Amino acid sequence: MSTLLPILPPSDLLENNDALSPAAQKAEEEKNAMRKYFQKPGSQSELTGHADQEPVCLYLETTNRCNLLCVTCPRTYEQLEPEADMPWEMFTSLIDQYPNIARVVLHGIGEPMLVKDIAQRVKYLKDRNIYVLFNTNGTLLNDANGRALIEAGLDELRVSLDAAESEVYQMVRGKDFFAKIVQNVKNFTKLQRELNAPKPRVSLWLTGLRETVDQLPNFVRLAHEVGVTEVYLQRLVFFDEGSNGLARAESALFEHTTEREEALIKEAEDVAVELGIMFSASGAVDPGESIRMQRNDSPWSLCRRPWSLMYITANGRVLPCCIAPFSMKGYGSFTLGEATQHSLREIWNGPEYVRFREGLLTSAPPPACANCGLRWSL
Ligand SMILES: C[S@@+](CC[C@H](N)C(=O)[O-])C[C@H]1O[C@@H](n2cnc3c(N)ncnc32)[C@H](O)[C@@H]1O
Ligand code: SF4
Ligand code: SF4
Numbered sequence: 062m063s064t065l066l067p068i069l070p071p072s073d074l075l076e077n078n079d080a081l082s083p084a085a086q087k088a089e090e091e092k093n094a095m096r097k098y099f100q101k102p103g104s105q106s107e108l109t110g111h112a113d114q115e116p117v118c119l120y121l122e123t124t125n126r127c128n129l130l131c132v133t134c135p136r137t138y139e140q141l142e143p144e145a146d147m148p149w150e151m152f153t154s155l156i157d158q159y160p161n162i163a164r165v166v167l168h169g170i171g172e173p174m175l176v177k178d179i180a181q182r183v184k185y186l187k188d189r190n191i192y193v194l195f196n197t198n199g200t201l202l203n204d205a206n207g208r209a210l211i212e213a214g215l216d217e218l219r220v221s222l223d224a225a226e227s228e229v230y231q232m233v234r235g236k237d238f239f240a241k242i243v244q245n246v247k248n249f250t251k252l253q254r255e256l257n258a259p260k261p262r263v264s265l266w267l268t269g270l271r272e273t274v275d276q277l278p279n280f281v282r283l284a285h286e287v288g289v290t291e292v293y294l295q296r297l298v299f300f301d302e303g304s305n306g307l308a309r310a311e312s313a314l315f316e317h318t319t320e321r322e323e324a325l326i327k328e329a330e331d332v333a334v335e336l337g338i339m340f341s342a343s344g345a346v347d348p349g350e351s352i353r354m355q356r357n358d359s360p361w362s363l364c365r366r367p368w369s370l371m372y373i374t375a376n377g378r379v380l381p382c383c384i385a386p387f388s389m390k391g392y393g394s395f396t397l398g399e400a401t402q403h404s405l406r407e408i409w410n411g412p413e414y415v416r417f418r419e420g421l422l423t424s425a426p427p428p429a430c431a432n433c434g435l436r437w438s439l
Contacts, residue, residue, distance in 0.1 A: 081290075081337055081338075081339055082290050082337035082338070084259070084262075084290040086339075105362060105422060108365075108368065108418070108422060109418070109419070109422075110414075110415035110416065110417075110418040110419035110422075111410055111415060111418075112367070112368045112409060112410060112414070112418070114368070114369075115159065115406075115409070116159065116162065116369060116370050116371045116405075116409065117162065117163045117164065117369050117370065118162065118163065118164040118165070118166065118369060118370040118371075119155065119156075119159065119162055119164075119165050119166070119370065119371055119372075119373065120165075120166045120168075120169060120370065120371070120372040120373065120382075120383050121147060121152060121155060121165060121166070121167055121169070121373055122147060122168070122169025122170065122171060122372070122373065122374045122375045123146065123147050123152070123167050123168065123169075123171070123173045123176045123179060123182060123195075123375065124145070124146040124147065124171040124172065124173060124175050124176045124375055125141065125142055125144060125145060125169065125170055125171040125374065125375045125376075126144055126145075126146065126171050126172065126175050127170075127171050127172045127175070127198075128172055128175065128198070128200060128201075128236075129172070129198050129200070129234050129235055129236050129238070130234070130235030130236060131223075131233060131234045131235055132232070132233055132234075132235060133233065133268055133270070133297060134170070134387075135170060135386055135387060135390070136170045136171065137235065139390065139391075141170060141374075141386065141391070141392060142374055142375065142376045142378065142392070143376060145375040145376050146175075146176050146375060147176075147373075147374075147375040147376075147377075149178065149182075151377060151400070151401070152182060152185075153185060155373060155400060155405065156185065156186065156189065156191075158404060158405045158406065159405060160189055162191055163191065163192060164191065164192040164193075164194075165186050165191050165192070165193050166193075166194055166195060166383070167179065167182065167183070167193065167194070167195035168195040168196045168197070169372065169374060169375065169383065169386075170374075170386055171375065172197065172198050172200070172201075173195045173196075173197060174197050174198075174200070174201040174202065174206060175201065179195075179206075179210075180206070180209035180210050180212070180213040180215075181213070183210060183213035183214065183215045184212075184213040184214065187213060187214035187215075192216050192217075193214075193215055193216050193217075194215070194216055194217035194218070194219065194261070195215075195217075195218070195219070196219040196220075196221055196266065197218065197219070197220055197221070198220075198221055198234070198238075198242070199220040199221070199222065199238075199242035199245050199246060200238050200241065200242060200245070202218075202220070202242070202245040202246065202249055203245065203248075204248065204252065207245075207248070207249045207252055208252065210261065211252070211253065211256060211258045211260070211261070214260065215260065215261040216260055216261055216262065217260075217261050217262045217263075217264070218249075218261040218262070218263050218264075219263075219264050219266055219293070220242070220246055220263065220264065220265050220266065220289075221266045221268070221295075222239075222242060222243075222246075222265050222266065222267065222280070222283075223266070223267050223268055223273065223276075224239065224267070224273060224276050224280070225276040225277075225279035225280040225282070225283050226239070226276070226279070227239040227240060229273055229276055232272070232273075233268070233270070233272075233273060243283070243287060246263065246265070246287045246288075246289065247286075247287040247288060249263065250263060250287060250288030250289060251288065253288075254288070262291065263288075263289050263290075263291070264289060264290075264291035264292065264293055265280065265283070265284045265287075265289050265291070265292050265293070266292075266293045266294075266295050267280050267292070267293070267294055267295065268295045268296075268297050269294050269295060269296055269297050270297060270312045271311070271312050271322065272312060274322050274325050274326070275325055277294070277325055277326060277328070277329035278325065278328045278329045278332050280292065280329070281329050281332045281333045281336065281338055281340055282332060282336070284338055285336040285338060289338075290337070290338055290339060291338065291339045291340075292329075292333065292338055292339070292340045292341075293340075293341060294326075294340075294341070297312060298384055298387035298388050298433075299312070299387075299388075359424060359426075360433060361421060361426045361430040361431065361433050362421075362422075364382075364421060364430065364433065366381060366382040366384075367381045367382070367414065367417055367418045367421060368418065370382065371405060371408075371409065373400050373405075374392075376401075377399055377400040377401040378392060378396055378398075378399060378400070379396070379397045379398040379399065379400055379405075379408050380392065380395055380396065380397060381395055381397060381414075381417055381429075384429075384433055385429035385430070385433075388429050388430075388433055389428055389429040394427060394428055394429060395417065395427060395429045396413070397411070397413040397414045397417055398411055398413055398414065
């Protein structure tokens with residue numbers, strides 16, 4: 062048993078980017094450029110509850126509706142807020158408060174492609190030169206929606222697939238959409254080639270569960286078959302209280318990794334190298350740093366999200382990050398403001414945000430942060 066976090070990009074890829082296909086290589090460069098936005102806004106001793114910089118990223122939950130029932134997702138087990146799509150007026154007013162924001166993520170807890178005017182929202186952001194991405198379950202990525210997203214200028218599309226075969230997909234995602242999504246992604250990358258449209262960068266994501274780690278080598282092969290050059294192993298966030306579906310400590314691949322699991326990951330890495338695919342664990346740090354990092358007793362102390370980003374739900378509630386909704390039931394203990402009542406600037410350095418940041422700098426952080434690592438997806 063290893064207690065380290067072993068999910069690392071293949072070392073070959075770190076030293077020699079020529080091993081990647083040109084598309085994957087470009088993706089890697091862009092990803093590293095993007096990480097600059099998240100460079101620590103100060104060492105821990107320099108940080109205070111007050112944020113000196115404005116946020117560089119907004120997570121806008123365009124909808125909290127969904128058409129799947131994933132057994133890892135809090136949405137499947139509880140209604141977190143009244144069902145809603147973020148109204149267009151709220152969406153534009155949030156952006157207009159930070160028109161120079163570097164990056165906007167258009168998903169929260171819900172499926173963003175259910176939002177009818179999602180492409181129009183992407184365009185609104187691209188007209189302001191903002192880097193735009195979202196995760197999708199891929200069920201609605203048909204030809205018309207795909208074209209609209211390409212035309213709008215979406216930068217990155219992350220497809221959460223979680224499995225390399227139908228039965229396993231259904232076990233994790235709750236419904237039988239595997240074949241449809243695979244076909245959707247295949248058609249989409251074909252369309253991109255026909256249109257000579259390098260954007261959006263498309264990637265496939267698998268949430269790291271002990272129950273599905275054996276899917277990984279074929280998952281990488283599947284990515285190659287459908288024309289995708291990036292694959293990510295996403296770290297499972299599990300609920301403190303435990304028992305919901307597979308979002309529980311026992312299922313979390315990264316908690317304790319057996320030799321067999323490590324071998325499967327290594328096999329997937331080898332397949333990725335062979336096929337020129339970029340395969341990495343989702344992370345907030347660059348690969349070198351990721352390798353050096355080990356789990357410590359207070360992983361939250363490395364987190365800089367409350368100093369760099371804001372998350373706003375479809376109903377206008379402001380949260381510190383996209384992780385907290387997974388790590389703790391209910392939003393009460395980490396609601397930092399209401400965007401319907403106050404401006405984002407007022408909230409950013411308002412009393413709740415300041416108190417939350419101050420807590421994160423102590424050995425007794427807010428409950429949502431207490432079990433949280435840093436290597437989550439950005
Ligand atoms: C909540 S979903 C929202 C976007 C979209 N509905 C989707 O599934 O991609 C965002 C991401 O969280 C992932 N996810 C779901 N449950 C998770 C968990 N317990 N830990 C980590 N990631 C999780 C999903 O697979 C997806 O990649
Ligand atoms: S992970 Fe995404 S697709 Fe699955 S239930 Fe949650 S919001 Fe829906
Ligand atoms: S829940 Fe995790 S990612 Fe979010 S602010 Fe706390 S430590 Fe950071």
